[in-house]
């Protein structure tokens with residue numbers, strides 16, 4: 045009789061352990077980084093005070109800001125990357141200064157942006173080369189903001 049009841053009890057204990065494990069893990073993750081949410085207050089960085097990459101002008105950054113936010117060249121960047129560039133479930137954070145596909149230089153960012161457009165035609169708007177230049181400078185600028 046005793047052996048019969050220990051099996052279901054052990055199974056029950058294992059089940060409870062499995063149930064509580066993911067919750068403990070989620071709590072740990074929350075301490076490190078807040079969950080990505082589009083419901084945070086998304087503040088558009090001020091294009092007039094953002095840093096300007098060398099070889100570019102304030103006009104590039106200001107125009108890039110307009111492209112990024114759909115006010116020029118039908119740019120759609122902020123739809124996926126957020127008004128503040130900090131990301132949504134559909135596009136990653138571009139402000140952290142860490143890039144998966146490049147070293148974060150304007151030149152390399154430009155290459156990534158052009159490549160994105162090649163794999164997803166129409167998703168990035170109607171960008172002319174000068175718009176790509178400007179928006180690459182803008183992405184550099186938002187990834188070099190003062191904390």
Ligand code: HEC
Nearest residue numbers: 119120121124134135136143144145146156157167168179
């Ligand atoms: C339809 C959604 C969408 C739009 C619109 C979009 N992006 Fe993205 N973007 C993504 C996603 C998703 C990734 C990540 C792709 C990956 O890692 O494979 C990405 C990656 C990037 C990267 C590379 C990030 C890295 O870590 O290296 C840059 C830079 C970038 N986007 C800039 C832009 C710019 C500038 C625009 C507007 C011209 C734009 N994106 C429009 C979804 C979008």
